[in-house]
Amino acid sequence: MRFLRRVLLALGLPVVLVAAWWFGSAGSQDFYWPSLSTIVDAFGRTWTWEMFQEQVFPSLWRLLAGYLIAVVVGVALGVLIGTYGSVRALLEPVLEFLRAFPPPVLVPAAILLSGIGDRTKILVIVFGCVWPVLLNTIEGVRGRDEVLSDTCRTYRVTGLLRLRHLVLRAASPQIVTGARQALPLAIILMVISEIMAANEGLGFTVLQFQRGFQIPEMWSGVLLLGLIGIVLSLLFRVAERSLLGWYHGQRAGQREF
Amino acid sequence: MLEVKNLHKVYDGHGRRVTAVGDLTFTVPEGQFACVVGPSGCGKTTLLRVLAGLLPATSGEVTVRGTPVTAPPPDLAVVFQEYGRSLFPWLRVRANVELPLKAQGMGRAQRRELASEALEAVGLSDVDNAYPWQLSGGMQQRVAIARAIAYQPKVLLMDEPFAAVDAQTRADLEDLVRSVWQRLGVTLLFVTHDIDEAVYLGQRVIVLSASPTTVAEDLAIDLPAERDQLATRSDPRFTELRGQVYARIQQVKRAPAAEGASA
Amino acid sequence: MVAVAARTSRVTGRRFRSVTLGVLGLLGFALVLEVAPRVGIVPIDFAPPTSQILVTLGEQLGQPSFWTALLRTLLTWANGLLIAVVAGTVVGVLLGSLPVLRAATATTVEFLRPIPSVALIPLVIVLYGPTVRSTLVLVVYAAFWQMLIQVVHGVVDVDPVARDTARSFRLGPWGTVRYVIWPSALPYVMTGLRLAAAVALILTITGELVIGSPGLGKEIDNAQQSNAVRIVYALIVVTGILGVLINVLIRQVERRVLAWHPATRAETVEGVGVR
Structure with missing residues (x-):
């Protein structure tokens, strides 16, 4: 009974909403609001395997490349800056300033500097996504428990072992927070870099549909972008669960007492 | 072997110096179980951190097994008070x-x-x-x-390890530490604020004065090596030693506290 | 007392040092950006030195069109944020205090939230054209989720003891929201506000850049199209300053609103929260 109730609660509203869209839009004559069945139909026709290979995968590749580079660079610099107090004091205002830029303004500057190729688009994603990761990593490294640091010192755990088991792990909740903040930025930057530095890619294609007034295809593109967002956030959650299992377990335990 | 000679530790704030450890000298011979007690805020933890090489001394000398301590020495392990944070x-x-x-x-x-x-x-x-x-x-x-x-380790330092556990568990852990010490033959320095615990566990109790810290009393505990929570604690000699330590600490507490006592 | 005095002076000493270093860092940063194009590390035609950017920025300040664009950007940002904050708060308090409603909407929220707001760009263009309204849709959509999630967390996280106290004093539903739920959810609300404000700025500029609704973003796009490189950079700097000012503003509001809150008090005592 309780299981049934939970399933009903979880699926009820989404089903109702999709059904409302489906039936409410059925037979729609409005040029800009085609029926959902038309959109689904267009989706199947538009996003074929070739289309994925030509337009979608290159976009996703740039997205992931830029995002991962940003995470790696952000964590590496964050560990360095967080470890040395003077470096942090020196750089913090600069970083806060750079972080305050709305990342989309980077696109025009990057186009000026390096054209409209893959490099520009990846660079833009890296530059937009690195700040949340970097600043959160600094916080994480700084906020590490002193007793743990002392433990490592007394037991002479040093070098790479210390980096792996103390520095990175202790900062990992903050690192994940930063990476979570960066993910939607990466998607935004992927899409608008493709719209502005237009020659190919998912964002470019969807906008072409809009410009050519291929409305059902455009809607299907909007759906695809939405699905990509959902899938990426699910993947992120899976990664987070395996990475931070200890953290959530510990916090759940603390709340009980 | 653990040697502390004229140890001073001064915390340097801007324009103000706070003396945590005044002039401390004592030696713990190889394999001894020594307990350090003192009124709260007397710099016990500071002392332990200097011994562990986690904190530099302002002056004086600390040697572990003949080597001066400048960084955490090998063969030395520490059990911290905050178990939840040291694992x-x-x-x-x-x-x-x-x-x-x-x-x-x-x-x-x-x-x-x-x-x-x-x-x-x-x-x-x-x-x-x-x-x-x-x-x-x-x-x-x-x-x-x-x-x-x-x-x-050859030397084991314990910093009020049982301050945050309940009384029942505490008794079990005390006996555990005794048996570990007997089996390993380590030199053990056990810092606590609990007088009973110090007398029950140690072969020797070092009473520290209020900050700036010095050794106020150095007492040999001549209880039998086999300790038992019930038998030992009801031993008249235990009561007597406990009373001595207690009186000494009360005396130390009443003595005019020098500057920086609140640190 | 003595120890406290020692600590205070140490803290101010440390802060003086870190402020000095910070200013040095900013100057150094500007210097690098000045020198790098001049010695040819980056092409001077496409990355002008700091001094030239600042001169161009000065020229821009004298032009009415710049101020109009700035004002429009600010208006879009503020309107979008306001709508998102009000909507997010109302819906958040509802979802947070009614477990059945929360359970029923959980999956829907989880699906809608990660949909990138930029996915809506083509849609709003065909529906509303290059207008402020198009950009507002993006801004509200993106900022709404930030607010909603925080408010729901905040309301759910209310101390059960406080809730029971409210019940035992027969506060009633409105009184409970007013005196128990709202104050304890406030820190979360402020976090939501901070995140939403940043996201709203990002989407405002995005909309102006990509959709072409009037504002700084559109000016940047125009300048880039006509190869007015220095103006591009000058306006980019303005958006950065805008971002910093918004951050500072929100933090001020946060500190004032949460002055009574233990977390804030502890932070200021420790000198951590000051930034």
């Missing part, structure tokens, strides 16, 4: 015990063996796969003790 929450119990051994470059098989032995010695063989935060406070402190045992 790595992202490592399972066994990995926590093995990490220091890994840092020494010890092979996997030997690590496993030492860790198993240590966990068995503290009675935790069955939870080696759990995370520390899944265990009770007392069990977590046992893990920390197991980590120290597996490290095979």
Whole structure:
């Protein structure tokens, strides 16, 4: 009974909403609001395997490349800056300033500097996504428990072992927070870099549909972008669960007492 | 062997110096179980951190087994008061015990063996796969003790290790520490604020004065080597020694506190 | 007393040092950006030195069109944020205090939230054209989720003891929201506001850049199209300053609103929260 109730609660509203869209839009004559069945139909026709290979995968590749580079660079610099107090004091205002830029303004500057190729688009994603990761990593490294640091010192755990088991792990909740903040930025930057530095890619294609007034295809593109967002956030959650299992377990335990 | 000679520790604030440890001299011979007690805020933890090489002394000399301490010395392990914070929450119990051994470059098989032995010695063989935060406070402190045992130190420092566990668990852990010390033959310096605990555990009790800290009393505990929670604690000699330490601490507390007592 | 005095002076000493270093860092940063194009590390035609950017920025300040664009950007940002904050708060308090409603909407929220707001760009263009309204849709959509999630967390996280106290004093539903739920959810609300404000700025500029609704973003796009490189950079700097000012503003509001809150008090005592 309780299981049934939970399933009903979880699926009820989404089903109702999709059904409302489906039936409410059925037979729609409005040029800009085609029926959902038309959109689904267009989706199947538009996003074929070739289309994925030509337009979608290159976009996703740039997205992931830029995002991962940003995470790696952000964590590496964050560990360095967080470890040395003077470096942090020196750089913090600069970083806060750079972080305050709305990342989309980077696109025009990057186009000026390096054209409209893959490099520009990846660079833009890296530059937009690195700040949340970097600043959160600094916080994480700084906020590490002193007793743990002392433990490592007394037991002479040093070098790479210390980096792996103390520095990175202790900062990992903050690192994940930063990476979570960066993910939607990466998607935004992927899409608008493709719209502005237009020659190919998912964002470019969807906008072409809009410009050519291929409305059902455009809607299907909007759906695809939405699905990509959902899938990426699910993947992120899976990664987070395996990475931070200890953290959530510990916090759940603390709340009980 | 542990030697402390004219140890001073001054915390330097801008424009204000706070003396935490005044002029401290004592020696703990090889294999002795020495307890350090003193009124709260008397710099016990500062002393322990200097001994462990975690904090530089302002002046004076600390040597462990003949080598002056400038950094955490080898062959020295510490069990911290904050068990919840000294274990790595992202490592399972066994990995926590093995990490220091890994840092020494010890092979996997030997690590496993030492860790198993240590966990068995503290009675935790069955939870080696759990995370520390899944265990009770007392069990977590046992893990920390197991980590120290597996490290095979020559000198073991314990900083009020049982201050945060309940009385029942505390008695068990005290007996555990006694048996570990007897088995390993380590030099053990045990810092506590609990007079009963100090007299029950140690071969010797060093009473510190209020800050700036000096040795106020150095007392040999001539109780039989076999200690028992019931028998020892009802021994008239125990009561007498306990009374002596208590009186001395009260006397020290009443003495005019010097500057910086609040630090 | 003595120890406290020692600590205070140490803290101010440390802060003086870190402020000095910070200013040095900013100057150094500007210097690098000045020198790098001049010695040819980056092409001077496409990355002008700091001094030239600042001169161009000065020229821009004298032009009414710049101020109009700035004002429009600010208006879009403020309107979008306001709508998102009000909507997010109302819906958040509802979802947070009614467990059935929360359970029923959980999956829907989880699906809608990660949909990138930029996915809506083509849609709003065909529906509303290059207008402020198009950009507002993006801004509200993106900022709404930030607010909603925080408010729901905040309301759910209310101390059960406080809730029971309210019940035992017969506060009633409105009184409970007013005196118990709202104050304890406030820190979360402020976090939501901070995140939403940043996201709203990002989407405002995005909309102006990509959709062409009037504002700084559109000016940047125009300048880039006509190869007015220095103006591009000058306006980019303005958006950065805008971002910093918004951050500072929100932090001020946060500190004032949460002055009574233990977390804030502890932070200021420790000198951590001051930034």
